Amino acid sequence: MTDSYLPKDFLWGFATASYQIEGAPQQDGRAESIWDTFCRIPGKIAGGTNGDVACDSYNRTAEDIELLKKTGAKSYRFSLSWSRIIPLGGRDDPVNEKGIQHYVKFVDDLRAAGIEPLITLFHWDLPENLDKRYGGLLNKVEFSKDFENYARVCFKAFGDRVKLWITFNEPWCSAVLGYSIGQFAPGHTSDRSKSAVGDSSTEPWIAGHAMLIAHGAAVKAYRDDFKAKDGGQIGITLNGDWAVPWDENDPKDVEAANRKIEFAISWFGDAIYFGKYPDSMRKQLGSRLPEWTPEEIALVKGSNDFYGMNHYCANYVRHKETEPDINDHAGNLDILYQNKEGVWIGPETQSPWLRPNPEGFRKLIKWLSDRYGGPTFYVTENGTSVKGESQLSLKDLLDDEFRCEYFRGYIGALADAHTKDGVDVRGYSAWSLMDNFEWAEGYETRFGVTYVDYEGGQKRHPKKSAKEIGQIFDKYIKKE
């Protein structure tokens, strides 16, 4: 028996993203995104795969809604494909009515099923044409104008039906994995042995700045012209793991753990809540980190109606004595899974970066709540892959006790954060409704509560977790 609870009307459900599930790359006038082209670069995606078919969700919306209904979900977070709505991306380029109509029908069908839509405008699949035309995220002026225009087209088309909007998903990933490590589209890196393009000494920070300005411009457009009439809320979704000092007694490791969170989360969070970058980043990066103009501060500061939190795991962090180099975008430190005593942070999963630690979730959301003055939170992603899941027989993989245990731990920790730490949390989207294209990790890594049989006609098989998650929420959500 637990005393912890989640508020009545708590909005729980599942999340996905357009490129990871839709497929249908040429249907109804869609043009290419940077992920279509990135996947064609040899060696970038495990198994040489891509999102051409994925879960074929573009043609299976009714099936996906049935899946949601079976779980009892109250909400569904999905992203729009910019390349379907404005195929060439820009503010002077044509709007594709067929793309709009597809999503209008989907939103209407969700609502008819009693499921609240949460829309993400940008989950990494930038129209390829904008990357070609002016360098995409590296051109803050052009990018923010085009993003604002795209956002306005979406607010106009769906604003009367959609009450929760997310501008960007995990801008850290687009910036660092896309413009420094080269693991994500468009694959820039300074390491000439891996790629011929990019300058990771400045590009990730320029891309991050551009996304913040574009976020601010879209929020201003929403607040000026749509919010009062449509009565919705808008925010950004930031990723970030909890950081535990490798040696709790070493002040340098304690400081490094804090620095890690600042480089990963406060980079964007401080800009949005305080109108500046963290001192730790300015100190290490100097002029490589863009300066704010007064107009940009006015646009970005205060631009969240809620904080969208993606969270998966925790790490140990150890301070590094060597001088930071240009590729050190975490703040001159090492990220480890074992601490000084040899204790593991959590069990292994299929994803090299993910080791579950529910207590870290409670600590991080409290840390964020304290730092940013108690904002309203929506947890926009949380979930796990399972080591070796793809190798199991269908019967065994449907019995995903590891994932159920993950959800029990994390949802319990969230209820504790709400009840015992006073965190204002209103919603939660589990990642993910179904197995899908896991970016650079291809199809081998599965995060779904539903098994998708890619070779077997895309048949969807709910796993044990698809049923259990509703029971977990039922235990915590207040009845009156």
Ligand code: NCW
């Ligand atoms: S890859 C990633 N994810 C997964 C993805 O499926 C989803 O679209 C994202 O929103 C699950 O949740 C997010 N996150 C990136 C993890 C960081 C990897 C760090 C690699 C360091 C080299």
